[in-house]
Amino acid sequence: xxxxxxxxxxxxxxxxxxxxxxxxxxxxxxxxxxxxxxxxxxxxxxxxxxxxxxxxxxxxxxxxxxxxxxxxxxxxxxxxxxxxxxxxxxxxxxxxxxxxxxxxxxxxxxxxxxxxxxxxxxxxxxxxxxxxxxxxxxxxxxxxxxxxxxxxxxxxxxxxxxxxxxxxxxxxxxxxxxxxxxxxxxxxxxxxxxxxxxxxxxxxxxxxxxxxxxxxxxxxxxxxxxxxxxxxxxxxxxxxxxxxxxxxxxxxxxxxxxxxxxxxxxxxxxxxxxxx
Amino acid sequence: xxxxxxxxxxxxxxxxxxxxxxxxxxxxxxxxxxxxxxxxxxxxxxxxxxxxxxxxxxxxxxxxxxxxxxxxxxxxxxxxxxxxxxxxxxxxxxxxxxxxxxxxxxxxxxxxxxxxxxxxxxxxxxxxxxxxxxxxxxxxxxxxxxxxxxxxxxxxxxxxxxxxxxxxxxxxxxxxxxxxxxxxxxxxxxxxxxxxxxxxxxxxxxxxxxxxxxxxxxxxxxxxxxxxxxxxxxxxxxxxxxxxxxxxxxx
Numbered sequence: 124x125x126x127x128x129x130x131x132x133x134x135x136x137x138x139x140x141x142x143x144x145x146x147x148x149x150x151x152x153x154x155x156x157x158x159x160x161x162x163x164x165x166x167x168x169x170x171x172x173x174x175x176x177x178x179x180x181x182x183x184x185x186x187x188x189x190x191x192x193x194x195x196x197x198x199x200x201x202x203x204x205x206x207x208x209x210x211x212x213x214x215x216x217x218x219x220x221x222x223x224x225x226x227x228x229x230x231x232x233x234x235x236x237x238x239x240x241x242x243x244x245x246x247x248x249x250x251x252x253x254x255x256x257x258x259x260x261x262x263x264x265x266x267x268x269x270x271x272x273x274x275x276x277x278x279x280x281x282x283x284x285x286x287x288x289x290x291x292x293x294x295x296x297x298x299x300x301x302x303x304x305x306x307x308x309x310x311x312x313x314x315x316x317x318x319x320x321x322x323x324x325x326x327x328x329x330x331x332x333x334x335x336x337x338x339x340x341x342x343x344x345x346x347x348x349x350x351x352x353x354x355x356x357x358x359x360x361x362x363x364x365x366x367x368x369x370x371x372x373x374x375x376x377x378x379x380x381x382x383x384x385x386x387x388x389x390x391x392x393x394x395x396x397x398x399x
Numbered sequence: 400x401x402x403x404x405x406x407x408x409x410x411x412x413x414x415x416x417x418x419x420x421x422x423x424x425x426x427x428x429x430x431x432x433x434x435x436x437x438x439x440x441x442x443x444x445x446x447x448x449x450x451x452x453x454x455x456x457x458x459x460x461x462x463x464x465x466x467x468x469x470x471x472x473x474x475x476x477x478x479x480x481x482x483x484x485x486x487x488x489x490x491x492x493x494x495x496x497x498x499x500x501x502x503x504x505x506x507x508x509x510x511x512x513x514x515x516x517x518x519x520x521x522x523x524x525x526x527x528x529x530x531x532x533x534x535x536x537x538x539x540x541x542x543x544x545x546x547x548x549x550x551x552x553x554x555x556x557x558x559x560x561x562x563x564x565x566x567x568x569x570x571x572x573x574x575x576x577x578x579x580x581x582x583x584x585x586x587x588x589x590x591x592x593x594x595x596x597x598x599x600x601x602x603x604x605x606x607x608x609x610x611x612x613x614x615x616x617x618x619x620x621x622x623x624x625x626x627x628x629x630x631x632x633x634x635x636x637x638x639x640x641x642x643x644x645x646x647x648x649x650x
Binding site for chain 2: 153156157160168169170172230231233234259320321322323324325326327328329330331332333334335344345346347348349350351371373377378379380381382383384394396397
């Protein structure tokens with residue numbers, strides 16, 4: 124959380140837990156990286172604005188009780204990333220940020236957004252076969268059945284992967300799906316093409332550490348935090364059309380929702396998506 | 400030998416291998432009693448040295464998640480208490496406390512502080528100072544999430560630590576006559592930094608679910624901005640979206 128670690132350079136530390144004191148030797152995190160992350164956060168959230176000077180090297184050394192080498196390494200990385208500029212004799216300054224374009228999924232119009240996302244991105248098919256379903260999946264969603272069509276795909280935006288999805292399609296639905304249908308289209312439109320329209324999506328969002336497969340497919344290091352979304356697509360009769368598990372790179376994708384409060388007096392759930 | 404550090408994440412390789420294996424053991428991907436892949440297999444799968452693999456396994460063994468039997472391999476032990484805690488599902492609008500589950504809330508910070516720069520830049524109507532409230536929610540002593548909430552002066556003026564109690568912020572504000580009407584919520588994942596890791600009893604670099612939300616009243620004034628960090632093994636967000644004429648509902 125940025126607010127915990129960021130430091131407003133105009134103020135003395137306001138909270139005793141601020142700064143880098145949380146790390147200890149041997150805790151598995153490089154010292155330079157903690158300073159890098161702290162400064163990176165300050166540059167991202169505007170605590171240090173473009174054109175502003177960063178604290179000097181001796182200041183950083185003293186404030187965080189780090190060696191000069193460690194401080195230099197953190198600054199070198201920020202410089203490599205083009206986020207700061209070191210001017211000889213006058214100091215280090217924040218550069219204009221070049222935020223990468225992030226993809227976004229709006230929960231309040233999930234179905235439309237899933238279709239739109241498919242049209243803006245490209246996809247590579249990794250697996251397409253009917254096989255037995257892992258026990259962990261049947262436990263989550265028994266309606267998938269013991270055997271299902273497993274479709275694994277990686278989605279790319281401007282050539283860079285951002286989503287690894289594995290869909291489990293019940294056999295009776297899966298037997299109608301052909302490989303070629305999946306070349307570009309979203310799973311949702313393929314499901315609609317072969318049968319009754321999907322009318323609802325139950326979704327659960329969490330986070331996981333990238334395992335070897337996810338790390339390889341999404342081009343991240345092992346253990347990188349990923350956003351995980353599991354969606355059960357159902358038709359009007361509440362039959363399962365597909366159960367889909369997706370891993371997203373949080374630096375390239377995020378989820379948004381606009382909500383409003385119901386005006387109904389005794390609503391069980393006072394909040395709903397905007398527009399409903 | 401010192402562990403090598405992955406330059407992209409700053410987390411040492413042994414910790415990355417440890418995080419992934421600990422997750423597989425915790426979520427049942429490697430069930431109790433089952434053998435873990437052999438050391439050479441792990442070396443190949445993760446592209447790390449044997450020393451790195453051994454260090455990760457040593458830590459899992461020290462924590463009691465695995466047992467190593469000479470000659471026959473490494474095995475997953477039964478799920479530990481800390482892993483068996485039920486996962487809590489948050490409703491659409493996440494809160495540290497829900498009606499269905501008893502979550503104990505501990506206040507870490509309750510202070511009027513200068514508004515963080517990024518908040519003022521994005522929403523100038525926050526003003527110079529905000530009431531800053533940081534809390535940790537736990538169930539049976541085990542932390543679930545950490546929240547930081549910023550309430551503008553006009554809305555938080557009458558809010559005291561005592562009035563807040565263990566209430567969700569929005570309930571506390573409503574009791575003072577400030578009713579929430581709309582909100583925007585953004586969800587992403589990030590790695591636990593050392594401070595957050597300590598508050599949540601999670602590993603450094605462990606994945607966390609991050610939810611940020613902005614709440615306004617009926618007049619469109621900002622009531623609060625909150626930043627939640629959840630342990631994903633204990634908390635997830637759930638909702639149902641209905642299709643057709645853009646109708647959707649929270650569940």
